Amino acid sequence: MRNIFIFIIFISMLFVSLSACQKEDEKLKGLVIESSSVEFGSLQNPEDRELHFRVQINDYGMESEQEYKVRFIIQDAHISDLIATEKIEVPETYKTQLLRNDEARTIVTGGSKEIKKDFTIDEIRKIIEKDEAVIIELYDKNRTIDREVVTTFAENIKPLVKVNPNAKLEHIKLKETNEIDIFSRAISDSNKEQGISYIAYPEYTFSLAEESYFLWVTENNGRIMNTKDTYTIYSLSDSSLKEVKEVIDKK
CATH class of the missing domain: 2.60.40 (Immunoglobulin-like)
Structure with missing residues (x-):
């Protein structure tokens, strides 16, 4: 009887040990x-x-x-x-x-x-x-x-500007050929800005072909940003800034 009792204890300890090993293996695998x-x-x-x-x-x-x-x-x-x-x-x-x-x-x-x-x-x-x-x-x-x-x-790169998709920005509708030419030239002649960490909320939006842009215009400078890439901003040339402002003033 005593030997049977010892055998049962041994089997129980063996199962506990195997269960612990299995749990440890699962832990290591994770x-x-x-x-x-x-x-x-x-x-x-x-x-x-x-x-x-x-x-x-x-x-x-x-x-x-x-x-x-x-x-x-x-x-x-x-x-x-x-x-x-x-x-x-x-x-x-x-x-x-x-x-x-x-x-x-x-x-x-x-x-x-x-x-x-x-x-x-x-x-x-x-x-x-x-x-x-x-x-x-x-x-x-x-x-x-x-x-x-x-x-x-x-x-790892935060956008320069985070625009609420429901925000109501002033949209510049380009209908006349000369207006489209002015804004197309403004995009092609713009220069990428370096070292910009923050930019104020945009004032305007406009669209050309299948692309849309944010636009910032002040007395002394202008900036544009493709709405699909809010990590990069471009500055307008002096001549484009003048022409773009003239279009906005007419609107």
């Missing part, structure tokens, strides 16, 4: 991909207009001496169309490595792609955060080691 994100622009470079795909990996949740590669799979057609690819492969091959005292090694890696078509940040953010648009995978040949949906979007 630590392989610590975080992942899609980011627009760079805090270090205000001229950056690329999408950056980032992942932070913790070696401690993987097998010892495990070689693996990293890729981002673009599942959303709109995002893949913007960057003209459906997959981003990180060229490096990584190998798990434990540091002294069995400390984990953290790796941050990823890839970047130029945005090749018109876009809005709010639209990209909505797709990334809600539509399971991007998958990050760690893999070894045909075996997937870990994968997760990327749901974090970061905007």
